[in-house]
Amino acid sequence: MNKVPHRETDQLPILSMTGMAEGDFAGALGESFQRFGFAMVRDHGMDEALVDQCWALSRRFFDLPLEVKQRYDAASNGGQRGYTAFGREIAKGANENDLKEFWHIGRDLPAGDALGHAMPANIWPEEIPEFRPAFTRLYAGFDRIGRRLLSAIALHLGLDSGWFEGPVRNGNSILRLLHYPPVSPAAAGIRAAAHEDINLITLLLGAEEGGLELRDRAGNWLPVVPPRGALVINVGDMLQRLTNHRLPSTSHRVVNPPPDRRGVSRYSMPFFLHLRPDFLIEPLAQCVDEAHPRRDPPITAHDYLMERLRDIGLVKA
Structure with a gap:
């Protein structure tokens, strides 16, 4: 493992969504993405009371007996809605499965919507009646903040601020509730x-509990530890393809904490903001020139998602 440097210039900046002018925020966000593939954002306007309620509800669900959680197994829908048990997912190219369990919440579409074939209906745990209304509101909050961030990304790329509105309308975005159970003090590995990430951008709550690291351009692993309540934002592969790798999707991982914290569960809530399933991902014209030829062939967002879900073991080949 490469030694993690601690120079000030190696630290992710913390950006304010309300304390910076629109153009300044767009420029700073784009610069952080180009350098790290990541950014940290505060003053995002997420309802703190709702977030606290959702943390409590997430813990309540994961504390349920395994046989209860397995009633909501997501295997039949490619892991897109409901529960995925501990150890089922594996990172692309990895040799060992991840030490986590999770629950997925997606977008509710009107009956008969043309995109319904690509987005299964949500399922909800009957044992926790407050679960559905609380997480429906949280999903909407993530969706709203995500659109604001995409507006800044559009400005950074020289596009109209509303450019992403059409491509993400009824997008297949997913809110994931993650639980990393405790491990023994002697546990090795990650x-x-x-x-x-597969998607356009990811908005993450819960990285305050140490363990998240990103790999910088020199190959070093840098810790990502935001202030309490701040969002960690990162570029996904779909945005990388759309920008012809001008905004890079960066490798990241969750390592085991120091031995004195290994008996503590780790919880987080990433929101994977996706394009519409029928959107054709091809490089933006301003991101392709003689010095930067097209890197990836065009592909629809749905086909790309299915390709990657097969890679990580959630959809059978």
């Missing part, structure tokens, strides 16, 4: 192997 909780989630190095990987890149």
